[in-house]
């Protein structure tokens with residue numbers, strides 16, 4: 001049995017024009033041994049491409065994580081906080097919002113270890129319509145067929161009540177047997193009581209067993225998200 005024993009720090013190290021995400025996993029204590037084991041990992045982030053069609057997707061060679069959610073929920077901000085500031089500048093380039101933006105995370109020897117995919121937002125389409133309404137036609141195929149996609153990180157805004165479009169996405173992912181983790185974003189905007197109340201309401205409203213509160217602004221919750229990413233089999237030696 002594994003027991004979580006400490007709080008991790010997440011931060012960014014800047015080296016010249018390159019940015020590195022430094023992640024110290026929560027200390028893990030094996031019950032009985034009381035020996036804390038600290039995991040750490042450094043990545044350099046590299047923007048790969050903006051895909052407007054399935055033919056443009058990068059070669060599926062490493063585990064991939066997709067970031068999904070309604071427009072403005074904080075997808076790019078969360079991805080950037082996990083990956084590094086350089087990704088933010090690229091993904092905020094106008095005209096790329098309807099594309100899937102792919103980022104590679106490289107280890108210190110420049111080997112590609114992980115891929116992030118920033119997907120276009122949904123939610124401005126009429127709620128009664130399918131979650132895929134308004135999505136480019138290649139989004140659904142991406143989720144259905146991308147062989148290296150290990151985890152979908154689905155974002156919901158902790159300040160906004162449960163939405164049908166999010167429920168529909170989760171139903172779709174369950175039906176497609178995709179592993180997904182739901183995170184509640186912008187948690188820094190809520191005080192203690194509001195936070196507890198909103199998270200409970202969202203979990204109930206969205207019928208979720210697990211909901212990870214995060215803030216791309218303060219970095220809160222990102223260590224837990226990395227643990228979840230690792231649990232999904234995305235981190236390989």
Ligand SMILES: Nc1nc2c(ncn2[C@@H]2O[C@H](COP(=O)(O)OP(=O)(O)O)[C@@H](O)[C@H]2O)c(=O)[nH]1
Pocket residue numbers: 069070071072073074075076077078121185186187188189214215216217218
């Ligand atoms: N306070 C706060 N604002 C956030 C957070 N994450 C994103 N935002 C803001 O929410 C807006 C939308 O974020 P963005 O990442 O572009 O959302 P996207 O459309 O889902 O990619 C921006 O103004 C961000 O600064 C957060 O954790 N805390």
Ligand SMILES: [Mg+2]
Pocket residue numbers: 075076077
């Ligand atoms: Mg975005």
